Amino acid sequence: MQDLTIAVVGATGAVGAEFLRIVETRYPDLPKLKLLASSRSAGKHISVGGKDLVVKEATERSFDGVDLAFISASSAVSHQFAPAAVAAGAVVIDDGSAFRMEETVPLVVPEVNGADVEWHQGIISIPNCSTTPLVMAAHPLHQVNAIKRIVADTYQSVSGAGGGAMADLREQSERLLNADSNTSKSGEGQIAYNVVPQIDRFLDNGYTFEEQKMRQESQKILHAPEIQISATCVRVPVYVSHSASVHIEFTRPMPVDEARDLLRAMPGITVLDSPEGGEYPMPWDVAGEDDVFVGRIRQDISHPNGLVLWIVSDNLRKGAALNSLQIAEELVSRGRLKPKHTSGVTG
Numbered sequence: 001m002q003d004l005t006i007a008v009v010g011a012t013g014a015v016g017a018e019f020l021r022i023v024e025t026r027y028p029d030l031p032k033l034k035l036l037a038s039s040r041s042a043g044k045h046i047s048v049g050g051k052d053l054v055v056k057e058a059t060e061r062s063f064d065g066v067d068l069a070f071i072s073a074s075s076a077v078s079h080q081f082a083p084a085a086v087a088a089g090a091v092v093i094d095d096g097s098a099f100r101m102e103e104t105v106p107l108v109v110p111e112v113n114g115a116d117v118e119w120h121q122g123i124i125s126i127p128n129c130s131t132t133p134l135v136m137a138a139h140p141l142h143q144v145n146a147i148k149r150i151v152a153d154t155y156q157s158v159s160g161a162g163g164g165a166m167a168d169l170r171e172q173s174e175r176l177l178n179a180d181s182n183t184s185k186s187g188e189g190q191i192a193y194n195v196v197p198q199i200d201r202f203l204d205n206g207y208t209f210e211e212q213k214m215r216q217e218s219q220k221i222l223h224a225p226e227i228q229i230s231a232t233c234v235r236v237p238v239y240v241s242h243s244a245s246v247h248i249e250f251t252r253p254m255p256v257d258e259a260r261d262l263l264r265a266m267p268g269i270t271v272l273d274s275p276e277g278g279e280y281p282m283p284w285d286v287a288g289e290d291d292v293f294v295g296r297i298r299q300d301i302s303h304p305n306g307l308v309l310w311i312v313s314d315n316l317r318k319g320a321a322l323n324s325l326q327i328a329e330e331l332v333s334r335g336r337l338k339p340k341h342t343s344g345v346t347g
């Protein structure tokens, strides 16, 4: 990884910042980094691993000499720059929903379907930050006892909506604590002291696009279009980490002890499940962690083949930046990503 030249489009965003934090701790000998954002951020300085780097405006010509382009901005930005990056010879790892469901684009969580990177044609997508923890937990269980149906209710933090939504929560909370009833309703609306049962736009069937993403993306990653999935995605006043209450129906009964053992053996999962001792994952504790945490594992008393899980993961790390870097590592380990150039383009 250290030999690569990596362009980060969206380097000033919530995910971009986490990406850079992970890069500096995971690869002490830094790869060559090219930090890109909109014209608003051009000239801004960001320190990565003790090096002072300058953000440049992303253009179609930004990708010369780049081996890997991580794009984390918006669908429009992905559509604008991904083809240019691929044309320049870079592999694109895209963080948005622009390409996820395209047949020629692998959608990858390395612990689950890492081999899918083999058939990429230049672009690899990462899933939505609520999909990733779901498939991480579902995969080892599905391998031994086919899943028929999943019902998932999420409790998603404001960082999932970007740096602007985090600022909204802070500002609205301060105003409320100061008894200022003139609460601002910027960004996603009133989120402090509130719960919002809408993430992304509504579709004709009454579900939101976020809920559709959880269903379609999970089916694609698990290679299991037959699994029925219904989600309700809810924004809660938490800064970082998404939680989900997940009800899974299997083909046959799934003993709790067997499920716990399977989840413990899954790379990237930590089981934290001693409810009587007050041990279960919570977003406050999981923020900053790489693993997906699972607890409250119990038999679903409403169905003989049912299991209930409580899943929490850091949406900025495994839900976005870390997963992207793990995909890059998967490509490198398979010999599918090699440095093309030796000249540095840092800063």
Ligand SMILES: NC(=O)c1ccc[n+]([C@@H]2O[C@H](COP(=O)([O-])OP(=O)(O)OC[C@H]3O[C@@H](n4cnc5c(N)ncnc54)[C@H](OP(=O)(O)O)[C@@H]3O)[C@@H](O)[C@H]2O)c1
Pocket (backbone or CB within 6 Å): 009, 010, 011, 012, 013, 014, 015, 016, 036, 037, 038, 039, 040, 041, 042, 058, 072, 073, 074, 075, 077, 095, 096, 097, 127, 128, 129, 159, 160, 161, 162, 163, 164, 315, 316, 319, 320
């Ligand atoms: N947050 C999560 O948990 C999460 C998880 C998975 C996927 N994602 C996806 O990741 C993407 C970014 O999310 P975020 O939370 O980091 O958002 P964010 O905090 O709002 O940051 C957006 C980034 O995009 C950049 N940008 C905007 N317009 C641009 C342009 N025309 N050219 C180049 N860069 C541009 C911004 O640069 P400026 O500073 O110059 O405006 C900023 O760096 C979204 O597609 C989101 O769906 C997010």
